[in-house]
Amino acid sequence: MDLQYSEAYQEFRREVQVFLAGWPLQAEEAKLSAEEQEALFRARAIEAGFVYRDIPKQYGGAGCEPDGLKDAIVREEFYRAGAPGNLPTQGAGMLAPTLLEFGSEAQKKRFIPPALTGEEAWCQGYSEPGSGSDLASLQCSARLDGDHWVVNGQKIWTSNAHEADFMFGLFRTEPDASKHAGISYLLVDMKSPGIDVRPLREMTGSSEFTEVFFDDVRVPAENLVGKRGEGWAVSRATLVHERNLIGNPNMMRETFDDLVELARNTIRNGRPAIEDAHVRQRLVEVEGYVRTAETSNMRQFSASVRGEPLKAMRPMMMAKLYGTDTVQMLQAVAYDLLGSEGMLAPTEEDIRGWSRSNTPTGWVEAYIFSLGPAIAGGASNIQLNIIGERGYGLPRDLRPPAK
Ligand SMILES: Cc1cc2nc3c(=O)[nH]c(=O)nc-3n(C[C@H](O)[C@H](O)[C@H](O)COP(=O)(O)OP(=O)(O)OC[C@H]3O[C@@H](n4cnc5c(N)ncnc54)[C@H](O)[C@@H]3O)c2cc1C
Structure with a gap:
C-alpha cells in the first residue's frame, strides 16, 4: 500500500x-x-x-x-x-445513489437535484415493530389500486420523519410470495392524507425518531423504484450507502484530538488528567483504533482506485462495525474524564448540533448518541455475520425457520 x-x-x-x-x-x-x-x-x-x-x-x-x-x-x-x-442526509447520501442505480429517468430528474441541495428532506421507512434485523419479515403493505398504491401499516425508528418531505420505504406488495420476494421500494410524499407521524422521546432528550402510521395512503404507481416485488435488491443498495455514511475516519480523528484536549484541560487531584499514566494508556489505545480506521480507509480507497470488486473490499464491510465501536470507546473515555459533570443533561443546542462536543454537556450528548449508530443501518451482530459470511465465506449462521 x-x-x-x-x-x-x-x-x-x-x-x-x-x-x-x-x-x-x-x-x-x-x-x-x-x-x-x-x-x-x-x-x-x-x-x-x-x-x-x-x-x-x-x-x-x-x-x-x-x-x-x-x-x-x-x-x-x-x-x-x-x-x-x-450532505450526509438520507436524501443526498442514501436515496440519490440508489436512484442513480435503480431509478427511472423521470425519478432521477425529479428527485435527485432537490435531495442533493437539501431543499427536499427524506426519511427511511424500513424498520417495523417486529422487523428490524429480520427486515424481510416486514408487514406494512401496499396494494395496487388503478394507478396508485394504497399503503397500510406502521414503520418505527424512522429518523427525522417529522421534518421529511418524502420517505423511501419498503412495503409488502406480494403477500403470497416468499418474504424477500414480496417487497417493493416506494417513494412516499409525507404530506399525503392518511400519514400520521408520532415523535418518540430518546434518552438524549431529543425526538429524532418517530413512528409513522399509514391509513389508506395513496402513492402514485410511478413512485415504484425498480421492479414490483424486487425492492429487496434496491434496499440492499441503499444500506451499503447508509453504512458508508457511518464510521467516518476524519470525524474520528477530530473527535480524538478534542478528547486529548479534554484530558489536558481536566484537572484531577490538582493536575491535568493527561499526566495520569492510566488516562494516557487509554488515549493511546483509542488512538491505535483511530489510526487503524484511517489506514483501513486508505486501503479501501486504494482497492476502489484499482477497480477491485466488492468481494475484495472487506475493509468496507468492516468500516461501520469498526467505526461505531471506536467512537463508543472514545466517548466512554471522555465520559469518564467528565467525572460528576457527566451527570449534566445535554442542552437543546447539544442535541440539535452535529458539531464537535467540546462542552461538558456536549460530551454527555455525544456519549449517549454514540450508542445508536452501532444499531442503526444494521446492528453490529448482523454486521459481523455479513463480514463472516459474505466477506470470508464462512458457514451461514443459524437462521430461524422461514415463516
Ligand atoms: C440511531 C438509529 C437510527 C435509526 N434510523 C432508522 C431509520 O431512519 N429508518 C429505519 O427504518 N430504521 C431506523 N433505525 C432502526 C434500525 O435499523 C434497527 O433498530 C436495527 O435494524 C435493529 O433492529 P431492532 O431494533 O428491531 O433490533 P432487533 O432486530 O430486535 O435486534 C435486537 C438484538 O438482537 C441481535 N440480533 C438480531 N438478530 C440476530 C441474528 N440473526 N444474529 C445475531 N444477533 C442478532 C441484534 O444484533 C441486537 O443486538 C434506527 C436505529 C437507530 C438506533
Whole structure:
C-alpha cells in the first residue's frame, strides 16, 4: 500500500485548499442565514467540481469522472475547514445513489437535484415493530389500486420523519410470495392524507425518531423504484450507502484530538488528567483504533482506485462495525474524564448540533448518541455475520425457520 499522494493529487489538494479560502463567506454574503450561506457555498463547490463530483450534471451534480482519491481529499479538506460539502442526509447520501442505480429517468430528474441541495428532506421507512434485523419479515403493505398504491401499516425508528418531505420505504406488495420476494421500494410524499407521524422521546432528550402510521395512503404507481416485488435488491443498495455514511475516519480523528484536549484541560487531584499514566494508556489505545480506521480507509480507497470488486473490499464491510465501536470507546473515555459533570443533561443546542462536543454537556450528548449508530443501518451482530459470511465465506449462521 502506497500512502503517499502523487504530485497530481497533491496539486488537486492545493486547488481544494485555495477554493476553501472562500469559506466562511465574507461581507454581504455573511449576513445571509446559515442555511442560505451553506446552500450558496455548496452550489459554488458543485460548480468547481468538488461536491457531488461523480453525479451527472443533469441530476444536479458536478459531472466529473469517479475518483475515490479525489473524493477522499475533498472530504478531508472540507471537514478540516468546517465547510459544507456533500450532505450526509438520507436524501443526498442514501436515496440519490440508489436512484442513480435503480431509478427511472423521470425519478432521477425529479428527485435527485432537490435531495442533493437539501431543499427536499427524506426519511427511511424500513424498520417495523417486529422487523428490524429480520427486515424481510416486514408487514406494512401496499396494494395496487388503478394507478396508485394504497399503503397500510406502521414503520418505527424512522429518523427525522417529522421534518421529511418524502420517505423511501419498503412495503409488502406480494403477500403470497416468499418474504424477500414480496417487497417493493416506494417513494412516499409525507404530506399525503392518511400519514400520521408520532415523535418518540430518546434518552438524549431529543425526538429524532418517530413512528409513522399509514391509513389508506395513496402513492402514485410511478413512485415504484425498480421492479414490483424486487425492492429487496434496491434496499440492499441503499444500506451499503447508509453504512458508508457511518464510521467516518476524519470525524474520528477530530473527535480524538478534542478528547486529548479534554484530558489536558481536566484537572484531577490538582493536575491535568493527561499526566495520569492510566488516562494516557487509554488515549493511546483509542488512538491505535483511530489510526487503524484511517489506514483501513486508505486501503479501501486504494482497492476502489484499482477497480477491485466488492468481494475484495472487506475493509468496507468492516468500516461501520469498526467505526461505531471506536467512537463508543472514545466517548466512554471522555465520559469518564467528565467525572460528576457527566451527570449534566445535554442542552437543546447539544442535541440539535452535529458539531464537535467540546462542552461538558456536549460530551454527555455525544456519549449517549454514540450508542445508536452501532444499531442503526444494521446492528453490529448482523454486521459481523455479513463480514463472516459474505466477506470470508464462512458457514451461514443459524437462521430461524422461514415463516
Ligand atoms: C440511531 C438509529 C437510527 C435509526 N434510523 C432508522 C431509520 O431512519 N429508518 C429505519 O427504518 N430504521 C431506523 N433505525 C432502526 C434500525 O435499523 C434497527 O433498530 C436495527 O435494524 C435493529 O433492529 P431492532 O431494533 O428491531 O433490533 P432487533 O432486530 O430486535 O435486534 C435486537 C438484538 O438482537 C441481535 N440480533 C438480531 N438478530 C440476530 C441474528 N440473526 N444474529 C445475531 N444477533 C442478532 C441484534 O444484533 C441486537 O443486538 C434506527 C436505529 C437507530 C438506533
